[in-house]
Amino acid sequence: MTSPKLSIVHTEASLGWGGQELRILGESKGLMERGHEVRLLCPPQSRIFAEAPAWGLPVVALPIGEKKLRGLAALRAWFRKNRCDVISTHSSTDSWLSALSMLLLGRPYPIVRTRHISAPISTDFLTRWLYTRATSHIVTAGVALRKELIERNGFPAARIDSVPTGIDTERFRAGDRNAARKALGLPTGQPLVGIVATLRSWKGHLYLIEAFAGLPKTVRLVIVGDGPMRPQLEARVDKLGLRERTLFAGNQADVVPWLQALDIFALPSYANEGVPQALVQAMLTRLPCVTTNVGSIAEVATDGRTALVVPPRNVTGLRYALNRLLDDGMLREQLAETARTHCAANFSRERMLDRMEDIYRQAAHR
Secondary structure (H helix, E strand, O other): OOOOOOOEEOOOOOOOHHHHHHHHHHHHHHHOOOOOOOEEEEEEOOHHHHHHHHOOOEEOOOOOOOOOHHHHHHHHHHHOOOOOOOEEEEOOOHHHHHHHHHHOOOOOEEEEEEOOOOOOOOOHHHHHHHHOOOOOEEEOOOOHHHHHHHHOOOOHHHHHEEEOOOOOOOOOOOOHHHHHHHOOOOOOOOOEEEEOOOOOHOOOHHHHHHHOOOOOOOOOOEEOOOOHHHHHHHHHHHHEEEEEEEEEEEEEOHHHHHHHOOEEEEEEOOOOOOOOOOHHHHHOOOOOOOEOOOHHHHHOOOOOOOOEEEOOOOOHOOOOOOHHHHHHHHHHHHHHHHHHHHHHHHHHHHHHHHHHHHHHHHHHOO
């Protein structure tokens, strides 16, 4: 017997662009393909509002980018006219506005709150109300984030699930490295170290650039992504005399060929991580990786087994690990194969969709 379809409404107040927004779009597309009705409410000036139509996701512009009465009134009015089975919130602002709008309407629809990052949550009374009384269920993007909410905040364990973002294991796989480089205009005879991440401070780009400065001059650095740190990163590259060896590729609609072109992937984050999508994507592409033990990264990166793990904000350790991989082809192959196997088994797109579908259905019928 086929289960009835769900009507799911996502809210997102963030104006930025990164793994959180991509998770919303990817999850929504997958659940729509399974027959569910999914809609997104977000500010008209947000990047996700502009991107949603390309994913086939119906989107509604509402002024919910700030915690103001105008946004609360807009959400309340929208939910009075539009029914759903469950509301899925993602940032602090839209979570508060959604919770208050449901309170004003008599709580007609349950809220599932997803925590994408590992930043600590306040322990005050109002925040506890938001996460316990106002929210039906909490989803975290990693086990470490779930543990934090249980042990530090004292939230009920039975109402929190860890569901990391799932990646399409067929799309992200190894390809012809030289062919990818030729297609992208990258050098074919030199080692390429790369990172794919929004250019935010906590992703550790500055530490990677410092470490890269000490690598052999034949090595090139490829930085895929854009963001607020770009001027600082470019200035640091110029100060260290690395401009000829560094490529700022900007945002790329399809990162697969960029990953397939690399020899080594680095993600030296020092804060705010769940299970980073880019790290899983790199591992599925059979890239040897260097990363840190921040947030829930340890769920994918085991030192010496699926990656080389270095202390955060440690240029010396990062440089040593990169040099070690550059010098040891057998280690690169071993890490790449083990990481691909681990991620394919535990971080697939279908696994994420199965779990989120079940959580939304339970919340809707609770």
